[in-house]
Amino acid sequence: MNNDYSVTGRYVKVSVDGLDYKVFYLESGQGKPLVCQHTAGCHNHQWRDLLEDESITSNYKVIAYDLPRHGKSDPPENTEWWKEEYKLTADHFSNFIVAFCDALELEKPIFMGCSFGGNVALQLAHRFPSRFEAIIPVEGADYAPGFYLDWWHHPHANAAQVCGSGVWDLMAPQSPEKDIWKTWFYYTQGSEAFKGDLHFYSVDHDLRDKLSEIDTSQCPLIMLTGEYDYLTTPEDGRRTAEQIKGAKFIEMKEIGHFPMSENYPVFKGYLQQALSLIAG
Numbered sequence: 544m545n546n547d548y549s550v551t552g553r554y555v556k557v558s559v560d561g562l563d564y565k566v567f568y569l570e571s572g573q574g575k576p577l578v579c580q581h582t583a584g585c586h587n588h589q590w591r592d593l594l595e596d597e598s599i600t601s602n603y604k605v606i607a608y609d610l611p612r613h614g615k616s617d618p619p620e621n622t623e624w625w626k627e628e629y630k631l632t633a634d635h636f637s638n639f640i641v642a643f644c645d646a647l648e649l650e651k652p653i654f655m656g657c658s659f660g661g662n663v664a665l666q667l668a669h670r671f672p673s674r675f676e677a678i679i680p681v682e683g684a685d686y687a688p689g690f691y692l693d694w695w696h697h698p699h700a701n702a703a704q705v706c707g708s709g710v711w712d713l714m715a716p717q718s719p720e721k722d723i724w725k726t727w728f729y730y731t732q733g734s735e736a737f738k739g740d741l742h743f744y745s746v747d748h749d750l751r752d753k754l755s756e757i758d759t760s761q762c763p764l765i766m767l768t769g770e771y772d773y774l775t776t777p778e779d780g781r782r783t784a785e786q787i788k789g790a791k792f793i794e795m796k797e798i799g800h801f802p803m804s805e806n807y808p809v810f811k812g813y814l815q816q817a818l819s820l821i822a823g
Contacts (some may be wrong), residue, residue, distance in 0.1 A: 550594045552615075559642035560635055562622060566643060567615035568608035572600025576649045576675065580640070580656030580663065582682075582801060583744055584737030585729050586614030593806035598813075603818075606652075608643060612736045622787060629739030631659075632747045637666045639676055646747035653821065655679040655814075659744040661766075661775070662687060669753055672762035677821040679814075681767045682800050685750040685786070708756070715771040715802035718809075726804045755771040759789030765817040766792045768816070771799035790818060 557564045569587050571594040579590045583593045594605050596806045609616035618624040630724045640663065644652055653676050656664040661683020668678045710730050712788035714723050730737075757764065764787060768780035784792035795802060802810035 545598075547658045548598075550591075552755040555643070555646045557642050557646045558640065559639050562619040564611045564619055564639075565617055566608055566646075567610065568606055568643075568647075568664070569594055570595075570604060570606045570686070571595070572602075572604045574604055576644075576652035577605045578649065578652045578654050578822075579605065579611070579803075580646060580654070580660030581607070581613070581738035582658035582660060584613075588614070588729055589726070589801065589804040593814075594802055594809075595812075596811065599814075603653075610736075611639070618761045629736065630747075631739050631743040633663070633666050633743060636663045636743055637670050640667060641671055647802070652677040653677045653679065653818075654804050655681060656683070657681040657803060658683070658775070659740055659748075662744060662748045665750055665757075665764075666748065668757045668759075668762055668787075669750060669763070671760050674763050677763040679765050679767065679817050679821075680780075681802065682769065682772050682780075683766065685754055685776045687746075687748065687775055687779070687782045688745050689728075710801065712815055713772060714805045715769065715797055715799040716799040718799065718806040722805050722807070726801050729804065732775070754783065754786040756790070757787045757790070759787060763821055764790045765814055766790060766819055767795055767802070768792070768802060769795045769815060771797075771800040771803050774800055793817065 550569055552569050554565050554567055559819060581587050586609045588605035594607060612618050612629060653799045654664055654667055661680035664678050664680035665683055667748045669784060711727060766780050766784045768777045770777055781792050784790040792815060793813055798806050798809050
């Protein structure tokens with residue numbers, strides 16, 4: 544019995560916007576790079592099943608990183624970051640991803656991000672289409688207001704519990720109980736960064752008047768949204784895709800806002816559809 548999934552963890556230095564980061568990432572497989580961004584307030588462990596799936600990694604080199612301030616990636620090395628409130632912006636988020644890909648010397652990778660990662664995927668399609676082979680926004684939309692929580696650090700609120708419990712009903716009832724609980728567990732660990740992530744998600748990200756500028760002839764774009772996602776609904780995803788010439792939209796049945804961790808076997812089928820469209 545082979546218990547080795549051949550998933551390797553490494554660190555790489557990333558310099559962007561005057562900041563230096565030591566960034567942790569996991570990688571597995573060979574072939575076209577598939578770079579994966581986790582959801583807000585979480586870390587790359589959400590992509591564990593994808594990293595261990597030999598039917599994908601036999602053709603794609605899957606790279607899942609921890610965004611700085613998440614998981615095993617620290618805040619910036621060269622500044623007194625604790626003196627300023629963390630508020631992630633579209634500019635810095637997009638620039639970081641390009642700098643990360645440059646640090647690994649990736650040539651035109653496929654980028655896939657979920658939730659706020661799906662939103663930044665759209666930002667990348669708008670800002671840097673020539674840098675990517677294709678882009679897959681998962682649970683993303685042009686605009687996602689209303690989830691930046693000012694009361695996050697109220698002394699009467701347990702931020703860790705809010706993080707875990709707040710994502711519970713964004714998952715589909717059909718998802719396996721063990722995977723729902725794992726997703727909940729991942730979120731109990733990321734409360735400190737969650738609010739700053741949501742500043743990008745619900746405040747700084749807004750592409751409503753720029754979608755027509757996205758050029759899918761340079762970079763194909765396939766949007767995936769779960770039917771049980773009430774935060775970024777299938778209607779949001781479909782509306783966004785319809786305003787991008789050449790974009791494709793796939794509604795994922797019986798799955799919610801965290802498809803890669805809450806029910807990977809279901810998500811895998813839809814991901815394979817997207818990869819087939821890109822390869823074709």
